[in-house]
Amino acid sequence: MEISRRNFFKFGIFSGLTSALPVWAKKAVLTPKEDAPPPMGEEGFAYTICGLCPAGCGIRVRKVDGHAVGISGIPDHPINQGGLCPKGAASLQELYHPDRLRTPLLRRGPRGSGEWKEISWDEALRALSEKITRAKSGSKIKPLAALTRARAWDIQGEALRGLADSIGKDNFFALGFPKSEFPSDAYERMHGSRRVAFHMSRAKLLVSFGFDWLQSYPSPVEAQMAFAQLRRGPSRDRAEIVQIEPRFSVTAGKADQWVPVRPGTEGLLALILAKQLIANETYDKAFIHAQSRGFEAFKKSLDALSLDDVSKTTEVPEKEIRLLAVKLSSLKPAAAITNRGPLLTQMAVHALNALLGNIGTGGVFSGMEGREGFWADGLADQSLQARPPELLLVDRVDPLFLSPSGWKEIVAKTPFVATVSSFLNETALSSDLVLPCHTPLERGHCSFHVSANGSAVLGAAPEAVAPLYATKDPGDIFLALTRALAGTRVPADFDSYVMGHMKKLRAEKMFHESSGGKIWREMSAAASGKPHATRSGKFEFDALTDILKLQDVKKAREDGGFPLHLHLYAPLAFSFGEGAHLPYLQSVAGPQTQEAWETWAEMHPETASLPGLSDGEAIWVESRRGKIKARARLSRAAMPGVVSLPVGLGHAGYGRWAKGLGSNPLEIGEEGTEVKLWKA
Amino acid sequence: MESLTTSRNGFLRGLLGTLGVFLLSGIGKAWGTAPGDAGHGKRPLKPGEHRWGMVIDLDKCTGCGSCVVACSTENNLALGNPQEAAMGRIIRWLKILPSQEGEFPAPKQRLLPMPCQQCDTPPCTKVCPVYATFRNEEGIVGQVYSRCIGCRYCLNACPYTCKDFNWKAPVWPKEMQASFNPDVSIRPKGVVEKCLFCHHRLQRAKEEAVAEGRPLRENDYQPACAEICPAKAIVFGDLNNNDSDAANLSKDPRAFHLLEELGAEPKVTYLKEGA
Numbered sequence: 001m002e003i004s005r006r007n008f009f010k011f012g013i014f015s016g017l018t019s020a021l022p023v024w025a026k027k028a029v030l031t032p033k034e035d036a037p038p039p040m041g042e043e044g045f046a047y048t049i050c051g052l053c054p055a056g057c058g059i060r061v062r063k064v065d066g067h068a069v070g071i072s073g074i075p076d077h078p079i080n081q082g083g084l085c086p087k088g089a090a091s092l093q094e095l096y097h098p099d100r101l102r103t104p105l106l107r108r109g110p111r112g113s114g115e116w117k118e119i120s121w122d123e124a125l126r127a128l129s130e131k132i133t134r135a136k137s138g139s140k141i142k143p144l145a146a147l148t149r150a151r152a153w154d155i156q157g158e159a160l161r162g163l164a165d166s167i168g169k170d171n172f173f174a175l176g177f178p179k180s181e182f183p184s185d186a187y188e189r190m191h192g193s194r195r196v197a198f199h200m201s202r203a204k205l206l207v208s209f210g211f212d213w214l215q216s217y218p219s220p221v222e223a224q225m226a227f228a229q230l231r232r233g234p235s236r237d238r239a240e241i242v243q244i245e246p247r248f249s250v251t252a253g254k255a256d257q258w259v260p261v262r263p264g265t266e267g268l269l270a271l272i273l274a275k276q277l278i279a280n281e282t283y284d285k286a287f288i289h290a291q292s293r294g295f296e297a298f299k300k301s302l303d304a305l306s307l308d309d310v311s312k313t314t315e316v317p318e319k320e321i322r323l324l325a326v327k328l329s330s331l332k333p334a335a336a337i338t339n340r341g342p343l344l345t346q347m348a349v350h351a352l353n354a355l356l357g358n359i360g361t362g363g364v365f366s367g368m369e370g371r372e373g374f375w376a377d378g379l380a381d382q383s384l385q386a387r388p389p390e391l392l393l394v395d396r397v398d399p400l401f402l403s404p405s406g407w408k409e410i411v412a413k414t415p416f417v418a419t420v421s422s423f424l425n426e427t428a429l430s431s432d433l434v435l436p437c438h439t440p441l442e443r444g445h446c447s448f449h450v451s452a453n454g455s456a457v458l459g460a461a462p463e464a465v466a467p468l469y470a471t472k473d474p475g476d477i478f479l480a481l482t483r484a485l486a487g488t489r490v491p492a493d494f495d496s497y498v499m500g501h502m503k504k505l506r507a508e509k510m511f512h513e514s515s516g517g518k519i520w521r522e523m524s525a526a527a528s529g530k531p532h533a534t535r536s537g538k539f540e541f542d543a544l545t546d547i548l549k550l551q552d553v554k555k556a557r558e559d560g561g562f563p564l565h566l567h568l569y570a571p572l573a574f575s576f577g578e579g580a581h582l583p584y585l586q587s588v589a590g591p592q593t594q595e596a597w598e599t600w601a602e603m604h605p606e607t608a609s610l611p612g613l614s615d616g617e618a619i620w621v622e623s624r625r626g627k628i629k630a631r632a633r634l635s636r637a638a639m640p641g642v643v644s645l646p647v648g649l650g651h652a653g654y655g656r657w658a659k660g661l662g663s664n665p666l667e668i669g670e671e672g673t674e675v676k677l678w679k680a
Numbered sequence: 681m682e683s684l685t686t687s688r689n690g691f692l693r694g695l696l697g698t699l700g701v702f703l704l705s706g707i708g709k710a711w712g713t714a715p716g717d718a719g720h721g722k723r724p725l726k727p728g729e730h731r732w733g734m735v736i737d738l739d740k741c742t743g744c745g746s747c748v749v750a751c752s753t754e755n756n757l758a759l760g761n762p763q764e765a766a767m768g769r770i771i772r773w774l775k776i777l778p779s780q781e782g783e784f785p786a787p788k789q790r791l792l793p794m795p796c797q798q799c800d801t802p803p804c805t806k807v808c809p810v811y812a813t814f815r816n817e818e819g820i821v822g823q824v825y826s827r828c829i830g831c832r833y834c835l836n837a838c839p840y841t842c843k844d845f846n847w848k849a850p851v852w853p854k855e856m857q858a859s860f861n862p863d864v865s866i867r868p869k870g871v872v873e874k875c876l877f878c879h880h881r882l883q884r885a886k887e888e889a890v891a892e893g894r895p896l897r898e899n900d901y902q903p904a905c906a907e908i909c910p911a912k913a914i915v916f917g918d919l920n921n922n923d924s925d926a927a928n929l930s931k932d933p934r935a936f937h938l939l940e941e942l943g944a945e946p947k948v949t950y951l952k953e954g955a
Contacts, residue, residue: 083910
């Protein structure tokens with residue numbers, strides 16, 4: 001259109017009038033109309049157990065046209081009460097992950113070369129059962145070792161146990177996070193039972209020794225719930241939360257007080273606190289005299305410790321230690337908790353609980369009736385390293401990632417390794433045969449779970465969605481192998497095997513009526529009464545005293561060119577070392593620094609001690625065992641002399657979002673390992 | 681009309697008339713609306729209408745991030761990757777905002793879950809040249825992707841940095857498309873997106889209420905973040921309903937709003953940490 005004088009005025013007037021429209025008219029014309037939501041396919045809900053970790057939360061899966069499109073917690077489930085952890089919330093991504101394994105794989109090239117031949121299930125199961133038969137008849141060494149995750153009883157584990165039992169003894173092992181078995185070991189030696197209930201929300205003072213419990217409690221949802229209870233419970237005062245830890249963690253930030261401590265010396269701090277309580281005579285004398293054994297010897301063994309020495313070794317000021325002892329004796333009930341540390345730390349902290357009179361009815365800890373929390377023949381690392389088996393069957397765990405130092409040797413020495421997994425993880429990559437299994441949403445569940453406060457919960461529910469690929473339930477695989485090897489008396493198919501167990505547990509009704517959402521039964525309330533199952537019927541200090549005699553607890557700091565200490569922690573998004581394969585979890589891995597999608601090393605600016613190193617630069621973290629790359633994150637909140645690294649990244653496989661991203665600090669050491677830094 | 685364009689007289693008359701209309705419209709503005717309202721902002725709510733709001737108890741919140749993941753799943757948020765993370769371009773409608781003060785050995789930390797603050801006088805809607813972002817009658821600040829021209833004025837106007845821009849079209853592997861929530865559209869390249877208080881859930885809840893011939897009840901509608909929070913730190917509800925937990929908690933002595941002094945009147949209330 002030509003810009004004539006006439007047109008110019010026409011437009012001028014038009015736009016003038018438009019802008020002159022009253023506000024309401026403009027609004028009526030321009031405000032977007034809210035359309036009705038699009039028509040939806042057939043909607044339904046499936047109720048099942050999350051199954052991504054052993055906690056056993058109840059979940060509700062929203063399905064539209066058969067696809068799982070949403071996930072939430074079951075509001076009245078006794079374990080999670082409607083809440084879910086980030087991992088549970090991300091479980092749809094695991095189900096629909098594009099890099100899931102779809103067919104059994106047989107190794108073609110050398111181990112770890114990534115050359116595979118796709119084979120059928122018949123071929124795979126035949127090959128494996130032949131291998132087992134040959135191993136059984138051939139040599140004198142252990143024919144088979146089965147490795148699975150430490151957890152309470154479930155139907156898949158039962159099938160694996162059946163397979164292991166049909167082949168030999170002492171061949172069934174559980175793998176946990178490094179050192180995660182020590183808390184139970186400590187309870188067993190001091191209480192005589194691994195079954196301990198943990199009434200965290202009863203405490204008025206909660207002191208954690210090196211345990212970033214908000215991020216790495218084994219039942220994540222319950223930890224968050226307990227925190228909310230401690231802070232704003234319905235009818236009680238606000239509890240005091242003290243966090244003793246080398247890193248200013250999420251828990252330390254949420255606590256009332258953070259006590260920085262040198263990595264690995266938390267146990268020493270617990271011992272000196274015990275000594276203070278005894279010296280001040282503020283311990284629970286009635287409990288100690290009536291219900292414990294070996295107190296005098298324990299008291300004597302503490303003589304060697306002086307407040308001054310401990311303060312130097314732990315780097316906690318003397319004043320702070322004295323103040324902590326006063327807090328412990330004045331705020332009741334006071335509970336001391338810890339996890340995943342050396343046995344000495346576990347026992348020292350638990351001795352503190354005994355001194356505080358915390359054990360038994362009404363206390364924070366109590367003995368528990370009901371089923372075993374964990375079952376296994378022992379610690380795989382130690383016994384298998386000495387005598388590797390002929391054949392290793394790995395069930396949905398990744399030992400080469402979680403404990404690379406010991407397991408690399410075991411795997412190298414084992415002639416045949418078969419792995420059941422949904423992804424090509426570290427261990428699967430080094431296996432000879434990989435058997436793809438269902439993700440938790442595709443398999444039926446029948447399992448026991450122990451809630452934090454000690455009630456045992458039986459869960460039973462069928463699969464939430466039909467399997468996407470030709471994968472199998474792990475239990476189905478183990479049952480098929482047992483049948484091929486032992487033949488008779490094994491049910492013909494996995495479904496009837498599951499139903500047989502359901503019948504025994506009187507859970508069939510639960511299983512069939514799961515669409516109503518009631519997929520659990522509480523088996524027993526937290527027990528009361530006799531707290532100790534030791535032979536003496538008393539709490540045993542001797543076990544701790546014996547360890548104290550053997551160890552030089554005041555071990556001085558060695559330098560030798562590695563001036564810094566490594567602190568390892570597991571972000572909630574990567575709890576149990578798993579989760580890096582899901583993009584939604586990657587983005588919430590480092591809530592404090594908003595760091596994600598790579599391995600970051602937190603340290604104090606003075607600690608970095610590299611001239612010119614600035615925040616965000618790439619560095620090498622080197623120990624005597626090796627070196628890994630990380631991004632330096634300088635924080636004035638960090639403890640000087642400590643380098644903190646998250647566990648969970650650094651995979652060679654595990655799908656496109658995990659592969660080649662970040663590094664695994666478990667490759668270079670463990671908690672407290674001495675390290676040095678240099679610019680990359 | 682001819683005289684308007686041909687004669688000098690008519691031209692002046694026309695000019696005067698236009699000016700007059702401009703003036704009148706200005707007066708109309710001054711009369712018709714409340715101070716602080718510049719157009720598509722606040723309209724007094726009819727009695728009985730809902731006004732949706734959220735209360736986040738920072739004393740209970742543990743910064744676990746479940747809300748972030750639940751929101752991402754519910755709203756088909758782009759997956760993200762290391763490159764986007766390095767550029768700060770990961771789109772999350774709800775973020776955990778960390779802040780740290782002080783230094784070793786006594787630092788302080790705050791982890792603050794940050795959804796759209798759903799302002800009653802939203803700064804973002806006022807700058808939108810195409811009415812793609814607006815505040816609806818129940819207080820939810822909406823975003824119409826098909827209208828959005830990607831100018832990012834609103835993104836800059838938001839004092840809470842709660843809006844995200846799609847610099848690239850999201851990449852969705854074929855397998856993962858099966859888990860799309862059918863109630864939420866996939867955003868194209870070049871538009872701004874934001875937290876909508878899971879508005880689609882409200883629509884579904886209303887549909888259900890109508891089908892069952894009853895009014896909408898409290899708790900019929902909960903956004904994904906409030907529903908999943910394991911610490912029960914997020915409470916959602918109708919602020920116009922005096923019996924709702926959200927309405928009561930928002931009057932708690934611990935209650936505060938972010939950047940209150942800006943007068944955006946957010947409907948996300950925080951309860952401060954500590955006794």
